[in-house]
Amino acid sequence: MGKFQVMNHPLIQHKLTIIRNENCGTREFREVVNEIASLLAFEVSRDMPLEDVDVKTPQGIAHAKQLSGKKVAVVPILRAGIGMVDGILDLIPAAKVGHIGMYRDEETLEPHEYFVKLPSDIDKRQIFVVDPMLATGGSAIMAIDALIKRGVDESNIKFVCLVAAPEGVEALQKAHGDVDIYTAALDDNLENGYIVPGLGDAGDRLFGTK
Ligand SMILES: O=P(O)(O)OC[C@H]1O[C@H](OP(=O)(O)OP(=O)(O)O)[C@H](O)[C@@H]1O
């Protein structure tokens, strides 16, 4: 079973409160989502493997460490996931970026895939699937299905979000038990498909479309 972790670092919690506020405007919302994504990436990358390396400093030889594991791919679920990408690339600049386009039918809440473009070596990478909201879990499950269909092993996927509903966590764990889930908050429940208290429609707040 993959892990489920709520990232309760004080900086993450403080910044999440800023974007939950209905008076937070598009510009600040966008900036702070990226800041939270960076802080989440710092925690999510904590178990990346290291190898020993000797490096010559101006004063001698340091027995040091460098990253040794799989290269990273960040995969945002469009649209709202795009809001987290730059923040993660600030920490992992060499990561490749794949995109999976997904929209929820407003009536049925069913997800629909409309775009997939991934690095050609996606099956060899450590993948961070990012989306601010895990509501029913349908979009995350379908995005991960799309990766598995292309040869990705579930255990190489970490799902990173800002706010999760218990219903979404349960559904994602049931569908993809080996995927690690990281969130800045686990909220109360879903009402009409929206997370309560949540932060509203993340895509619309990021892109100013409402
Ligand atoms: O867990 P679920 O019930 O599937 O809901 C979560 C999805 O809903 C939102 O996207 P939306 O469909 O509104 O698209 P957008 O990002 O383009 O606004 C959000 O960004 C997630 O992708």
Ligand SMILES: O=c1cc[nH]c(=O)[nH]1
């Ligand atoms: O609360 C929610 C649920 C789904 N998508 C959002 O953007 N917000």
Ligand SMILES: [Mg+2]
């Ligand atoms: Mg939306």
